[in-house]
Amino acid sequence: MVDLKSQYEKIKPEVDAAIQNVLNNTAFINGPEVKAFQAELEQYLGAKHVIPCANGTDALQIAMMALDLKPGDEVITADFTYVATAEVIALLGLKPVLVDVIPDTFDIDINAIEKAITPKTKAIVPVHLFGQCANMEALMALAKKHNLHVIEDTAQAIGAEYIYADGTRKKAGTIGTIGCTSFFPSKNLGCYGDGGAIFTNDDALAAKIRMIANHGQSVQYVHDSIGVNSRLDSIQAAILRIKLRDLDNYAAARNKAADYYDKAFAGNSKLKTPARAKYSDHVFHQYTLQLNGVDRAALRDFLASKDIPAMIYYPIPLHMQKAYLDPRYKAGDFPVTEKLCDCVVSLPMHTELDEETLKYITSSVLEFCN
Numbered sequence: 412m413v414d415l416k417s418q419y420e421k422i423k424p425e426v427d428a429a430i431q432n433v434l435n436n437t438a439f440i441n442g443p444e445v446k447a448f449q450a451e452l453e454q455y456l457g458a459k460h461v462i463p464c465a466n467g468t469d470a471l472q473i474a475m476m477a478l479d480l481k482p483g484d485e486v487i488t489a490d491f492t493y494v495a496t497a498e499v500i501a502l503l504g505l506k507p508v509l510v511d512v513i514p515d516t517f518d519i520d521i522n523a524i525e526k527a528i529t530p531k532t533k534a535i536v537p538v539h540l541f542g543q544c545a546n547m548e549a550l551m552a553l554a555k556k557h558n559l560h561v562i563e564d565t566a567q568a569i570g571a572e573y574i575y576a577d578g579t580r581k582k583a584g585t586i587g588t589i590g591c592t593s594f595f596p597s598k599n600l601g602c603y604g605d606g607g608a609i610f611t612n613d614d615a616l617a618a619k620i621r622m623i624a625n626h627g628q629s630v631q632y633v634h635d636s637i638g639v640n641s642r643l644d645s646i647q648a649a650i651l652r653i654k655l656r657d658l659d660n661y662a663a664a665r666n667k668a669a670d671y672y673d674k675a676f677a678g679n680s681k682l683k684t685p686a687r688a689k690y691s692d693h694v695f696h697q698y699t700l701q702l703n704g705v706d707r708a709a710l711r712d713f714l715a716s717k718d719i720p721a722m723i724y725y726p727i728p729l730h731m732q733k734a735y736l737d738p739r740y741k742a743g744d745f746p747v748t749e750k751l752c753d754c755v756v757s758l759p760m761h762t763e764l765d766e767e768t769l770k771y772i773t774s775s776v777l778e779f780c781n
């Protein structure tokens with residue numbers, strides 16, 4: 412699905428030197444590389460504060476801890492997402508309230524959010540799924556009306572830009588109260604291990620997030636709140652500094668591959684290509700087709716026989732996962748998500764897809780789906 416090796420080969424001299432530099436300096440934790448990466452990411456995103464942490468799941472958890480949510484408070488998120496989003500809500504004793512998505516862009520459904528709001532609702536967690544922003548202008552208006560926090564899960568969309576109706580743009584993750592991202596190796600800005608970050612433009616909130624990520628410590632050995640231990644290490648930061656410089660080029664390469672796929676599959680009634688929202692550009696974390704009248708398992712087997720991986724993101728809606736079963740929800744409650752889980756398939760998507768590979772992949776898919 413991703414070709415991290417070819418990508419690494421292209422930046423190997425820089426990356427190897429940067430890692431060696433960290434080894435020479437032995438500032439493995441909170442060293443100058445972490446501070447430099449933080450400043451460079453702030454600059455890139457146009458965010459006032461970036462707080463690096465250990466992974467994207469921690470980023471979401473720390474964000475929710477910083478908002479002082481209380482057990483029983485309701486947090487609304489999409490039913491069609493990676494489990495981490497709902498996991499941290501449940502882990503903190505908050506109540507995950509799931510809502511459906513819209514079929515063509517896979518975005519959280521704003522009308523469904525509005526219907527799910529109760530007096531106990533405290534926050535909304537939109538997920539910028541597969542590399543494209545949720546409808547943030549409508550979502551922020553709704554949040555403002557009901558005085559709710561917004562935590563953007565931008566683990567799959569770092570670098571994507573939200574496009575306002577008046578044409579102004581903001582980077583994904585810098586619009587809500589807090590933004591959270593992941594630097595897992597296969598993410599669009601991936602390190603060579605685990606990593607994550609939290610963004611906010613609010614000074615007081617940034618200080619609190621920093622404190623929570625560092626054992627709730629205000630001054631050394633003085634702990635003002637219960638925190639966690641969540642750090643980005645210096646080797647990962649050094650690698651991320653190099654890859655951040657290429658992030659826009661990486662997005663362009665992904666878009667080029669997506670355009671190739673779109674063109675190849677256009678007009679095939681069995682393959683619905685991913686829609687591009689008018690309010691977001693797309694960084695194509697995933698290229699996800701919706702199949703219509705195609706045996707998905709057989710297609711995957713066929714592609715596998717040709718050494719082409721194809722993955723299902725995601726096969727089971729959150730409300731049907733054993734860990735998240737809840738008497739509030741039953742099969743049929745989120746028809747869009749349930750249908751998507753049955754019909755989506757994601758094709759290889761990364762920065763190193765050349766035309767020959769794309770041709771091989773598309774002709775194989777079409778061979779099966781014609």
Ligand SMILES: *Cc1c(COP(=O)(O)O)cnc(C)c1O
Nearest residue numbers: 466467468493495566567593595
């Ligand atoms: C990857 C991902 C996460 C979690 O990030 P980790 O770094 O793996 O903890 C959270 N949300 C979404 C939508 C993701 O894709």
